[in-house]
Amino acid sequence: MxxxxxxxxxxxxxxxxxxxxxxxxxxxxxxxxxxxxxxxxxxxxxxxxxxxxxxxxxxxxxxxxxxxxxxxxxxxxxxxxxxxxxxxxxxxxxxxxxxxxxxxxxxxxxxxxxxxxxxxxxxxxxxxxxxxxxxxxxxxxxxxxxxxxxxxxxxxxxxxxxxxxxxxxxxxxxxxxxxxxxxxxxxxxxxxxxxxxxxxxxxxxxxxxxxxxxxxxxxxxxxxIPVSTGRANELDFRFPIQYVIREHASDYRGYAGQVAAGTVHVGDTVALPEGRTSTVVGIDTSDGEVVAATAGDSVVLRLADEIDLVRGELISSTNRPEERRSFAATVVGLTEKSLRAGQLLKVRYGTALVRGRIAEITRTLDIDGIHDVDAPEEIALNDIAHVVVETQKPLPIDEYAARGAVGSFLLVDNASGNTLAAGLVGQRLR
Structure with a gap:
């Protein structure tokens, strides 16, 4: 050469x-x-x-x-x-x-x-x-x-x-x-x-x-300026299940999705819904098996135990987030259709989509900090507001972190399926 x-x-x-x-x-x-x-x-x-x-x-x-x-x-x-x-x-x-x-x-x-x-x-x-x-x-x-x-x-x-x-x-x-x-x-x-x-x-x-x-x-x-991933890999392991893969001929069962936060290794003990745990026995990718996966990787996890998990459920580290039906958040109005307290809608958190409602609108924020409105009647397009969200079933909720790796959600219109607002769990401007 x-x-x-x-x-x-x-x-x-x-x-x-x-x-x-x-x-x-x-x-x-x-x-x-x-x-x-x-x-x-x-x-x-x-x-x-x-x-x-x-x-x-x-x-x-x-x-x-x-x-x-x-x-x-x-x-x-x-x-x-x-x-x-x-x-x-x-x-x-x-x-x-x-x-x-x-x-x-x-x-x-x-x-x-x-x-x-x-x-x-x-x-x-x-x-x-x-x-x-x-x-x-x-x-x-x-x-x-x-x-x-x-x-x-x-x-x-x-x-x-x-x-x-x-x-x-x-x-x-x-x-x-x-x-x-x-x-x-x-x-x-x-x-x-x-x-x-x-x-x-x-x-x-x-x-x-x-x-x-x-x-x-x-x-x-x-x-x-140092390139930052939002430090998602430094958080506890979070893996929302996107799809369950089953092959009856080979008795294969895997849980497909993208690692939202943290890192997982073959041999790690992971926490599952309802207080259960299991061990990761394999991590599959399109290029074959790997020994570890970190935030951003799309993989299929294989567990030691046959457990009936479905799309929307979370596989996590043993430091599992608390499952809650109510949480405070900050939301940004994204459509012409206003949001009101008590309004029924759907909440998309990770890969889960559950029924919910805005239980309370505590404040809409004026960026100058002069004309904030307490207990407003609605959230309009482009409004930034503090709210309390309630869901029909408990969700494993993390505080917002790492540019939305965890703690971000969407509020979706029941009838049209349109996204009405984007939300951040627990975030407060002031």
């Missing part, structure tokens, strides 16, 4: 071993989010040549000086204007150090539910603010959603810094407001970067216009 071939093979292996970071962008309308995403894609050379040529032509036709990078992502905006509902647009790009999955969320207040969708799977949230306006209602709302969903790292990109003359004083005031809000909400790892997405300052390339800023660019942060 030649030296060049060896170097190429080594480079290919290194690229294949790159970590993947999932992050979400959010911000108010006209904060420059489309231009920011376009700049990130353009400056990391993640735009196809034909796309770039199209942007050049359209920019020139509109009399735009240079490239209007927002055109790279404006298809989503056009679809919204046509009344098409799109939850989140996902974009994929890579650098030499990492691959990225970017969840691009809407900026309008009425799309808070969509922001929840994007943030729920993200390890980092990048919030944009206009340097002329600073921290506004949507900034507080988006940061609150990030805190609610357990996101530890939030990057505030103070955009359009060129429109305030690259002012350090303006940046410092916005940074102080943001860091104070982040501390109040419990966001552990906040970062603040002055940028101009239009000019290219500090998005991918360091800016010569900001000599007073010595920190990293947004991309440098994204390339170096």
């Amino acid at each position: 030649t030296t060049a071939t060896q170097e190429k093979t080594s480079a290919t292996k290194l690229l294949a071993q790159r970590e993947t970071l999932r992050f979400c962008t959010a911000g108010s309308v006209d904060d420059g989010k489309s231009t920011f995403v376009g700049r990130l894609l353009h400056d990391t050379k993640s735009v196809l040549s034909d796309q770039l040529e199209s942007v050049k032509r359209t920019s020139a036709d509109r009399g735009f000086e240079g490239l209007d990078l927002s055109l790279l992502v404006d298809g989503l905006r056009a679809e919204r204007e046509q009344g098409i509902t799109i939850d989140v647009a996902y974009r994929y790009f890579a650098t030499d150090r990492r691959t990225f999955i970017l969840a691009d969320t809407p900026g309008h207040v009425q799309y808070t539910r969509n922001t929840v969708t994007g943030v729920s799977t993200s390890q980092v949230v990048v919030l944009l603010v206009d340097a002329r306006h600073g921290v506004v209602e949507q900034t507080r709302r988006h940061l609150s959603v990030a805190a609610l969903l357990g996101v530890r790292t939030v990057v505030l990109a103070v955009n359009k810094i060129d429109l305030v003359g690259y002012s350090k004083e303006t940046f410092d005031a916005i940074r102080d407001d943001f860091e104070q809000l982040a501390a109040t909400l419990g966001v552990a790892d906040p970062h603040v970067v002055p940028i101009s997405a239009l000019k290219g300052d500090n998005v991918v390339t360091r800016s010569e216009n900001l000599p007073w800023y010595e920190g990293p660019t947004v991309l440098e942060l994204l390339e170096t």
Whole structure:
């Protein structure tokens, strides 16, 4: 093998071993989010040549000086204007150090539910603010959603810094407001970067216009922030049964599903419903038997004892969660159909789907913390509310953790089967 071939093979292996970071962008309308995403894609050379040529032509036709990078992502905006509902647009790009999955969320207040969708799977949230306006209602709302969903790292990109003359004083005031809000909400790892997405300052390339800023660019942060799985593998073992596999000819019985949290090994004692226990005697995958499985792995567990288990039941570590018919939670309204106290619905927790109801709506939250409503009559679209949920049969309920690995649930309409709200067990913003 030649030296060049060896170097190429080594480079290919290194690229294949790159970590993947999932992050979400959010911000108010006209904060420059489309231009920011376009700049990130353009400056990391993640735009196809034909796309770039199209942007050049359209920019020139509109009399735009240079490239209007927002055109790279404006298809989503056009679809919204046509009344098409799109939850989140996902974009994929890579650098030499990492691959990225970017969840691009809407900026309008009425799309808070969509922001929840994007943030729920993200390890980092990048919030944009206009340097002329600073921290506004949507900034507080988006940061609150990030805190609610357990996101530890939030990057505030103070955009359009060129429109305030690259002012350090303006940046410092916005940074102080943001860091104070982040501390109040419990966001552990906040970062603040002055940028101009239009000019290219500090998005991918360091800016010569900001000599007073010595920190990293947004991309440098994204390339170096530790990739976290939400620590789901550090929790106690949880395995909601998705399907029971039986083969009578060979007397095979296995329980298929995805490990939601923790790790299980062949030989481990596991806890089952009704106080029973058994021993794991085999773990099967599509590639054959393995000796262990951890959070995120889709496997089939074989147990030593023949026990009649069904879809929706939980196999867990011996530190099994308490089975409850009532629990406090925080929910986010996802549809135009309001939720009311006493309303009958279905609760989807893990792979279980049981009848239930909202026993009590204790409070809907105003993000500013000024106009919270105690004991409201209903939960409307985009409302964030504290509730008490009751179920017809007991469920093994964990407190919300690890970005929904445990403790997350959905409230489903009885008649239509539509999802009405997403919930987090025991989560409180304040």
